[in-house]
Amino acid sequence: MSRQLRGKVAICGAATFGLGESGGYDAMESQAIAAARALDDAGIDKSQVDGLFGAMQSEFLNTLAFSEYFGIAPTFSSNNRIGGSSFLAHVQEAMAAIECGLCSVALVTYGSVQRSLMGKLQTAVTAAWSRHETDYGPRFPVSSYALMAKRHMHEYGTTREHLAHVAVSARQWAQKNPEAFARDPLSIDDVLNARMVSSPLGKLDCCLVTDGSGALVIARSDLAKDMKRPPVYVLGAGVAHRAKHVMGMQSLTTTTAVESAARAYEMAGLNANDIQMLQVYDAFTINTILLLEDLGIVKKGEGGPFAAEGHIAPGGKLPVNTNGGGLSCCHPGMYGLFTLIEATRQLRGDCGERQVAGLDTVLCHGVGGSFSSNATCILGTEATL
Template sequence: MEVESFPRGKTAIVSAATFGIGEAPGYSSLDLAAKAAVDAVAACGLKLTDIDATFTALPSDMFGLAAAEYLGIKPRLTSGNRPGGSSFMTHVVQAAHALEAGACNAALIMYGSNQRSGAGKLVATPRSAPYETPYKPFYPVSGYALAAARHMYEYGTTREQLAEVAVAARAWANLNPEAFARGPLTIEDCLSARMVSDPLTVRDCCLVTDGAAAIVMTRADRARDLVSRPAYVLGGAAAAWHNEITSMPDLTTTAAKESGARAFAQSGYGPSDMDVVQFYDAFTINTILFLEDLGFCPKGEGGRFVERGGIAPGGRLAVNTNGGGLSCVHPGMYGLFAISECVRQLQGTAGERQRANANLGVAHGNGLVLSSQATIVLGTTETL
């Protein structure tokens, strides 16, 4: 495969911050995002006036201008690209190119949502789906249930294997004081939970929470002056193969197969080199699909890969070390939290859940119904 041009290692994420995870009554989505942004900027020693590029996908800021106004800054570059939960990985890719080209000097990527305290339930984006609506699917869960059912049919994947994903996420969340859902969770708890859209129970589905996250990116030469362990952007790519689930070419293979291959090729590393892996796990089937499509195991082997705590603490691969969207946080979109956790692992600030000698990590985002996929590979100084 021909490797596309990418400014490998020329830019870095210098700080990551989260705020309001779980329930944050009294805050608007923009309030939450702004607080995370202020914390992220302060954490790397910059001032808000140093920020000259903003990347947002806020539910209340369709044009990406309210965030800059709220923060009192005047960016020369703004972007509101929003292909669902993969938006933030695409923002990292865009920011890397813009920084390397000199179009900006310090980029802020921010997100926040008060979905839990504001609405109390998952808020689906208004949509027109003439070939699906007559069947009254639950959006988006029925689309993921369809993919899960097909994977079970083709590869023998079981509900117990899906439950392994949820149980592993909870085990990681139990090491994370910031995680919203903590406490014991067993395979049987998942299997006996209320069915939402067959074969997915409520334990196969992401949380509905409040929360915000923000990261700051600069060029590599400046990054080394700001923090001791920048997370260098080694590769990044996106791919979209469909919009509605009824147009998905193959329900068991996502566009992550393409975005991952391109991002890894740019980075010079492969799946087996990764120390930490952060997936957008809106549903348990996501993790199994992305393990396969990003090359951590062969197609059809994802279910067996996660068995016996394969991705839990102490397992063969550290996946979603903050607890993921299943047990840590999911305020409408989770992608920026996956990036933030990857940065924390590489910077060695993840506390009890910290992976020893973490130098390489991948953060993968997913949008809509397995529609938009985006992958970034991050590394420490040792990986340049």
């Protein structure tokens, strides 16, 4: 049944604003500038927007506040919040809403100025994230990811060097991206010798703390064809979640990304061998390794060696996080939307020095909480229809 949604909507506008540091704008202002830029990228006016999606951390009723601030009156609105994967879930929602005729042009937005405002990670999660875990003093969310990394090491022989290669590959891509916040050279030794945060994850295994806003315009495919930029079609989407807390997960080394990816592949009529690029939520280096495996790119336990062999770095056979990802480009509280923006830019050929030639398919993946939620989107050019 889901196959009928394949290619029915397309991303026709994408933009960012204030990556790294916002320059004095607050989160709502920054988000509005990104939205205006995305609409300009599509070549349309905000009066044409009738669908709105968002999950802002600093404004719980984000879509209400943003529609008022931006001056739009959507006929379909969703403030669905499942963590950093929310924005990929919003794409799935937009597909369904547009297909049902509830809206025809949707705006997906996000904005945060956590670095300027707080100088540390901003989260909508309180200290009571888990009444069962809090007494043990975990650091949210790094301790949960550290537990996954430690178990992966135990089961599959993954090493800290494998993790370090993920960070270094992300930095090599960031050095080709003028928007990226961290562009200094980075070595394996730098990662291994960095201050330990939650064993086995050191400081450079962890995402950045930055400001940043982004926006996408998603429209019915027939409308998208008449807009300013080449449409990027949504071929498949899937969402999966079972447990909020790491202690409730069935496995620490296999995530529900297996399920969300399977749903996206089924809708798209594709498999992992058809994917030419990954844009994934790399809040920590272990994320990329787990996702290489759970998205079906390599077998379980082979993610670390795959990264260490240079396959995800510039010049590798599967480019991953070509903007630098959350580890080196930006991480403004939640990163999921930026996977979609970078994929759109790559598929349109907009990425300058970091552009990968001959692209037709990109898989984007978002993670929420501590791998609590997973959302997968597969994007393609017109050649894939």
